[in-house]
Amino acid sequence: MILIADGGSTKTDWSIVSGSQEIYRIKTRGINPYFQTEEEILSEIEERLIPEIKEYPTIKAVYFYGAGCAFSEKNEMLRRAIAHYLPVQVEVGSDLLAAARALCGRQSGIACILGTGSNSCQYDGKEIVKKVPPLGFMLGDEGAGSVLGRLLVSDALKNQLPPALSQAFFEEYHLTQDIVLEKVYRQPFPNRFLAGLSPFLLEHIEEPSIQQLVCKSFTDFFTRNVMQYEYLKYPVHFVGSIAWYYQEQLKDVARRLDIEIGVIERSPLPGLISYHGQS
Missing domain, CATH: 3.30.420.40 (ATPase, nucleotide binding domain)
Incomplete structure (x- = not known):
């Protein structure tokens, strides 16, 4: 055992x-x-x-x-x-x-994590041979729950969403601008707080402004991370809650970029x- x-x-x-x-x-x-x-x-x-x-x-x-x-x-x-x-x-x-190891086994491929944070690498079946630094939700973590949440709350506070949608968001999560600023800049684990807001995007994914936000973040993940590997040679695999729940949107973005998606799993x-x- x-x-x-x-x-x-x-x-x-x-x-x-x-x-x-x-x-x-x-x-x-x-x-x-x-x-x-x-x-x-x-x-x-x-x-x-x-x-x-x-x-x-x-x-x-x-x-x-x-x-x-x-x-x-x-x-x-x-x-x-x-x-x-x-x-x-x-x-x-x-x-x-x-x-x-979970996604590629002993085959070569590109493995990605999309959860609270994001990460990626190229793997040769034995070890990681190339890795783009994730840099966290302030400087990177494109496509991650923390970044999706950050973009959502920023758009809501800066009036970039339809007014009714912004109102629904603030009411559902009992938020005000002051509460957001306190949680992001003064309390521990702001990445967890922001990632906890991302389910709102999935609930309203049919809204054009929400679709645009999610697809742009996934596009950034592919262009700033995956496309630095041999992505035309190997399939791109994913693990994590964001990849699992948003896989339809993730696959749509990948198709537009001529990227082959392989396995998507919630857990490794x-x-x-x-x-x-x-x-």
């Missing part, structure tokens, strides 16, 4: 796998070594993970993928924390590597289970 983790800042999914079959899934709070200390990670593993896996003593390896796992020093800290309670082989990789876990089950 092996243990595969899909880690994020808010939650972590742990999958116990035998062969290529998931046996049991556990949810813990988020584990992100970029923001958490080793002591905090140890505490989370001890209190929430270990009690759940006591019935599965034959785990031989752990594969942890997550946000914040793109730095060797942080990855080693997380590896130590896991190995403290599970003294087996522990491999720590980034969420982008998880996307590449099924693909990671398949990938490691073939090892």
Whole structure:
């Protein structure tokens, strides 16, 4: 048996796998070594993970993928924390590597994440060979939920949407200009706040102004990221909630740019289970 983790800042999914079959899934709070200390990670593993896996003593390896796992020093800290309670082989990789392995398996391709943030890479079937920096929702993250939310609230506040639509938006989310500015500029995790507004776009996707906003953001994602890879040679695969729920719009934009869309998945876990089950 092996243990595969899909880690994020808010939650972590742990999958116990035998062969290529998931046996049991556990949810813990988020584990992100970029923001958490080793002591905090140890505490989370001890209190929430270990009690759940006591019935599965034959785990031989752990594969942890997550946000914040793109730095060797942080990855080693997380590896130590896991190995403290599970003294087996522990491999720590980034969420982008998880996307590449889950979406492409052992084939070459272009793997993308479209969720709260966005990211992308070109993958040769073994490792990431090229990556355009995502830069976060202030400087990049084109097509991500945080950027879609930022564009929406900006258009609403600057009177770029039909008045009735702006009014419906502010009423649905109980927002005013002052509340928006407070949440974006003074409170923690503004990217999460902004991403939480993006479902409004999907609810009103038939509105021309909304369609234009979404399609422009996806166009920016393709032109500023994907088109820096060998996109005419390989299919472009996606994982993440935005890619999953907006796949119709994503495919429409890709067709206009002559980009071949491959697999679109909401979560990387099924693909990671398949990938490691073939090892």
